[in-house]
Amino acid sequence: MSKLLQEPDAPKDIIMPKDFPGKRNLVKALLNIREPKLTDPILSEEIDCLLQSELIEKQIVDVEKLETIASIFPKNPYIQSEKLVLWQGDITRLNADAIVNAANSQMLGCFQPLHACIDNAIHSAAGPQLRDDCEKIMSIQGELEETGTAKITRAYNLPAHFVLHTVGPIVPQGTGLTSKQRDELAACYTSCLDLASQLEHINSIAFCAISTGVFGFPKTEAAYIAVNTVNQWLAENPNSFEKIIFNVFSTEDYNEYSRVFSV
Template sequence: MSQLPLDKYSSLIHLKNSYIPSMHYLNRSEEIINELLDILLKESDNFTNVEVPSDYADKRNLLRGLLNAREAKPLGVEILQKLDSLLQTELKEKGVVKVEQLKTVADLVPHNSFNQSDKFILWQGDITQLNAHAIVNAANKYMLGCFQPFHACIDNAIHSAAGPQLREDCETIMSLQRELESTGEAKITRGYNLPAKFVLHTVGPIVPKGTELTIEQKKQLASCYMSCLELANEIAEIKTVAFCAISTGVFGFPKLEAAHIAINTVNEWLNNHSNHFEKIIFNVFSYEDYQTYLTIFQP
């Protein structure tokens, strides 16, 4: 079976329906965490000897770890409502970053060589706080999120902030597709508890440590950006897209080369395709990565 197109899974994950997170249990975080830990620890015999810590932060970390490791299977409505309320409380504490208030690259670097720079934004921060219409997740070929508790990858961060509904949607898509996601392809789901309404999931190339970057790997990374733009362009309400630095984390793609590919591919795609995009955000997490992108934009 070939890679699944949007029209084959969109209705199954209710993509066109706006998700409204529950606020019913808002500002009752500690109570919610205690209740959810009790439920999740009883799900498996493997957790019978797990001791619940007394400290709030440690309890919250345990809850995140359990959800990270939990397979994609339905949770009850009340449990999801409590998780929604917890995640919305935490989002309020972190704060939402508004795309419309960020400077464009054209403002930042007025004499850059990219003709689409009035649509480009370079932003350093946590992508799960960004209110772009869609954010891009650097997924793996299984497309179900990262099952390793607390793993420092963007896949883990996005699934943790969105909630378990995101993994359920991914499971629905992959069960229907019946094959692993190909490198350079993309899928889309709702964003659930994220400020972004949608999440684009793409699988970037893996560059093993100590190996030389190949032409094929460069093409695969460019394909990730093109696939995300093409998929987002099928949905009229997506006018802003935030890209993470795909494949530059644990997948090992050299950061400078990846940034060149990202910027040039997006610029060229926008030049060659009719689209409704207003802003494209290049999101980086570290100051070093920000400087890498900035160097490319400098004339």
């Protein structure tokens, strides 16, 4: 922690917590607000050790052992259900070849300290190298990421090998859902699948519930779009991927997907 506090752009007059949870949250918050930049090798090694030890504590989930939709919902209408999985839990525990991050158009992660969004969770578990990779991509691109597109980076301290970053549509509170927003959400899933299919080592992908958090996309319709888009893509590309996981965090989200598979 002392190395983070000694960096030139670190906040001043920080009150040091006395307990370990407080100190750990401070480290996380400092990394959340830290701009992408070259990290001191010793600091980088210390952060990696911390994140790897925490990964061991929270335990890696083997996606190969997860039950498929065909098994849990045997009467589902989806022809690709042998490849589909619905799993509730922390996406940063999944050892899928790639996991999907719901990013914003800056594509650098969430800079709000300790914010409870999927973008923050993934960056916090992966480590600062992930933001550095994203910054390199965005620097070369020279403009904000468009809604419905995707980029791929390494996953660093995550059990996955890659992270697919996609920008979902924003649905302002109190507004109706438009056909454009529906198409943009479907494009997020298609773009991730198209991009991942170009890497022969990616056989499994875990999707978060894109745009259903602070971006405000209605959860019922988002689940329907997610499942139908992925099912159609797999049907059109039968030799691509062995397992696609729909990852949800809350019971409410799990129930939304369950209703889709129970139609």
